[in-house]
Amino acid sequence: xxxxxxxxxxxxxxxxxxxxxxxxxxxxxxxxxxxxxxxxxxxxxxxxxxxxxxxxxxxxxxxxxxxxxxxxxxxxxxxxxxxxxxxxxxxxxxxxxxxxxxxxxxxxxxxxxxxxxxxxxxxxxxxxxxxxxxxxxxxxxxxxxxxxxxxxxxxxxxxxxxxxxxxxxxxxxxxxxxxxxxxxxxxxxxxxxxxxxxxxxxxxxxxxxxxxxxxxxxxxxxxxxxxxxxxxxxxxxxxxxxxxxx
Amino acid sequence: xxxxxxxxxxxxxxxxxxxxxxxxxxxxxxxxxxxxxxxxxxxxxxxxxxxxxxxxxxxxxxxxxxxxxxxxxxxxxxxxxxxxxxxxxxxxxxxxxxxxxxxxxxxxxxxxxxxxxxxxxxxxxxxxxxxxxxxxxxxxxxxxxxxxxxxxxxxxxxxxxxxxxxxxxxxxxxxxxxxxxxxxxxxxxxxxxxxxxxxxxxxxxxxxxxxxxxxxxxxxxxxxxxxxxxxxxxxxxxxxxxxxxxxxxxxxxxxxxxxxxxxxxxxxxxxxxxxxxxxxxxxxxxxxxxxxxxxxxxxxxxxxxxxxxxxxxxxxxxxxxxxxxxxxxxxxxxxxxxxxxxxxxxxxxxxxxxxxxxxxxxxxxxxxxxxxxxxxxxxxxxxxxxxxxxxxxxxxxxxxxxxxxxxxxxxxxxxxxxxxxxxxxx
Numbered sequence: 173x174x175x176x177x178x179x180x181x182x183x184x185x186x187x188x189x190x191x192x193x194x195x196x197x198x199x200x201x202x203x204x205x206x207x208x209x210x211x212x213x214x215x216x217x218x219x220x221x222x223x224x225x226x227x228x229x230x231x232x233x234x235x236x237x238x239x240x241x242x243x244x245x246x247x248x249x250x251x252x253x254x255x256x257x258x259x260x261x262x263x264x265x266x267x268x269x270x271x272x273x274x275x276x277x278x279x280x281x282x283x284x285x286x287x288x289x290x291x292x293x294x295x296x297x298x299x300x301x302x303x304x305x306x307x308x309x310x311x312x313x314x315x316x317x318x319x320x321x322x323x324x325x326x327x328x329x330x331x332x333x334x335x336x337x338x339x340x341x342x343x344x345x346x347x348x349x350x351x352x353x354x355x356x357x358x359x360x361x362x363x364x365x366x367x368x369x370x371x372x373x374x375x376x377x378x379x380x381x382x383x384x385x386x387x388x389x390x391x392x393x394x395x396x397x398x399x400x401x402x403x404x405x406x407x408x409x410x411x412x413x414x415x416x417x418x
Numbered sequence: 419x420x421x422x423x424x425x426x427x428x429x430x431x432x433x434x435x436x437x438x439x440x441x442x443x444x445x446x447x448x449x450x451x452x453x454x455x456x457x458x459x460x461x462x463x464x465x466x467x468x469x470x471x472x473x474x475x476x477x478x479x480x481x482x483x484x485x486x487x488x489x490x491x492x493x494x495x496x497x498x499x500x501x502x503x504x505x506x507x508x509x510x511x512x513x514x515x516x517x518x519x520x521x522x523x524x525x526x527x528x529x530x531x532x533x534x535x536x537x538x539x540x541x542x543x544x545x546x547x548x549x550x551x552x553x554x555x556x557x558x559x560x561x562x563x564x565x566x567x568x569x570x571x572x573x574x575x576x577x578x579x580x581x582x583x584x585x586x587x588x589x590x591x592x593x594x595x596x597x598x599x600x601x602x603x604x605x606x607x608x609x610x611x612x613x614x615x616x617x618x619x620x621x622x623x624x625x626x627x628x629x630x631x632x633x634x635x636x637x638x639x640x641x642x643x644x645x646x647x648x649x650x651x652x653x654x655x656x657x658x659x660x661x662x663x664x665x666x667x668x669x670x671x672x673x674x675x676x677x678x679x680x681x682x683x684x685x686x687x688x689x690x691x692x693x694x695x696x697x698x699x700x701x702x703x704x705x706x707x708x709x710x711x712x713x714x715x716x717x718x719x720x721x722x723x724x725x726x727x728x729x730x731x732x733x734x735x736x737x738x739x740x741x742x743x744x745x746x747x748x749x750x751x752x753x754x755x756x757x758x759x760x761x762x763x764x765x766x767x768x769x770x771x772x773x774x775x776x777x778x779x780x781x782x783x784x785x786x787x788x789x790x791x792x793x794x795x796x797x798x799x800x801x802x803x804x805x806x807x808x809x810x811x812x813x814x815x816x817x818x819x820x821x822x823x824x825x826x827x828x829x830x831x832x833x834x835x836x837x838x839x840x841x842x843x844x
Contacts, residue, residue: 199615202774378773
C-alpha cells in the first residue's frame, strides 16, 4: 500500500494512536486522507502521533485513541462487518470511549444492520442506527447545518451511496441537510458520545478541519486546541459552499 | 474481403460518414460520435455489419487503452490496412464511425471503454481482446472495480476469444482466466501494476492477496521473483508471463529480445508496447517486424506532446485517476511542474481520489497548481508536505518558470483546456 509517511510514527507511550481499520477492505476513495489530516493537525499542536493500518486478517488493537473506518463496496463491507464482529476489538475500544470516526460503508456498519448485495447484514450495534436501500443512489455534493452542541460550522462533503440510514433515539444527527441526501434527505450522519459517522465520503476532514479538531479534542481531552493556519482548507470550503449555492 | 453489406447498412454507413463530415465542418465536434449515432439510428446492426469480414483486436482497461490502441494499430500496419478509433471515441458510436470512415480494411484495432466491452465484443466478434488493467476511476459514475472484473469474467465465460491479459493485475487475471472455460486461449503479459490499492482482496474468495514484495510496486522492465502475487485463500495466483519487458526491450515467448525505441516516455508505455506486440502476434505478425513501427507513435491527442513556448519546453502528461497519476510521476523529469485539476462531467465530480495519490515523488521540485479544483489539490499537497504556488492560469505558470522544461500533469478537461491554449497540439 502507499508508503506516504505520517508526521511521526512509533512515538511511544505518550503518542496519540490512530488506527485505520481494514484499509484492505474499506478504502474506496481517498479514505487515507482522514488519517493523514488528523495526524498532521495533532503534530502541528505538538502532540506526537502514531498511526497504524490494521488489515482485515489482523487483530484490532485495544488501546488506540482514534479508530477510522472508510468506505467500501458491498462485498468488502459485509466482510468487514463479519470480521469486526468476530474480532470484538472495536466494540471494546468504543466501550472505553475511544473515538471512532466512520464514513459511508464504515458508518453503516456501526449500526445494528445494513444492506449489502441485496441482503441484510448484522452491524456492530455501536450507533443506534440501521440502514436499508434507498430508491436511487445518492451522488453529489452534500452540505448541512451541524448539531449546535458540536459547535461546528456547516458540514461540506461529497456523497456516493445507495443506502438510507434511520436514526434511533440515542443517535443524534450530525447535521440537517441543506444540499444532498445524507441519511434520508433530512438528516445527515450521526453521533453519540465519542462515535461519529457521516456519508460525507472519503477524506471528509479535508473540507471540515473543525470536525477533525473536534475528534482530536475528544481523543486528547483538550477541547480547545491552538489555532493553525487553515488558509487552504478555508479557501476550499468557501469555494465548495459557494459552488452549491449557484 | 467479403464486404457485401445489406443495403440498410450501406445507407447507414454513408449517412454516418456525412454526419461526421458535417460535425467537423460546422466545428461542433470531431465527428467521431455524431456520425456513429446517426448511422446506428438507421441500422442498429451497423457496427456488427461494419465489423463483419475484418479481423479485429479490442483494447480495454482503465488506463493506457488509447496509447496501446495506437501502438497496436501501428504494429499491425505491417500486415495491412488497419481501421482504428484513434480519437479516443471508445464507445459503440465511436467504433461505428471509425469503421465506416475507414472503408474496407482487413484489420481493425478498437479502443473500448471498459463498461462497453461485453456489448462491443458481441457486436464485433474480435479475433483478440486485450485486457490492460483495472483500477478505481470516477466512482461517482463508473462501476466499482470488483463489479467491472466480474462483468468481464462473465463475458469471457460465454464467448470464445483469444485474450491478451496483464499477469501483474490480479483483477484482470481473475477475469481473463474465465476464457479457459469457453475454450479461449490466454497470452499473459507482465505489464506491471504500480497502483495496487484495488487488488488486495481476492475477487474469487475474499481472502488477502499477498505480494512477494509488498513495498515494491510492480513495474514493467524490472522483472523478477518479487513480482509474484497469490491469494492466501484460494488457487488464484499470478500466471507465468509469455511476454515481458526488459529495459528497452520486449521479450517474446521464445525468449527473443526485441529492442523498442519508443518516442513515448515511461515504463508503462514500454509495457503497453509489449501488449501491442503480443496482440499483433495473434495476427501472425512477428515482433521483429512490428517493433520498429512502434517508434512512429509520438503523441496521442496532445498526450506526451512537447511544445516550445517562450523558451520553455512544455510537456503535457494526462492523468485521470490515481493509477494514472503514479505513472505520470514516474514519467516526469525532475523539473518545474504544473498540476491542474478540474472536476467537470468528463473528469468525474468527486475529487477525493487526490488523497489516494501519494505526491511525495514531487518533493524538491518547484510545484505550481491551477484548475477549477486547485484548492482541493492545495489541501492535499499541504497534508503531503509539498510546497506549492497557486496560479490563476496555465500562462502564469509558463511565465513563472525559467527557460527549460516545464512538466504539465493534468486531468481530462484541465488537460484539454491547456491543450487549447497550445493551439490544440496533437
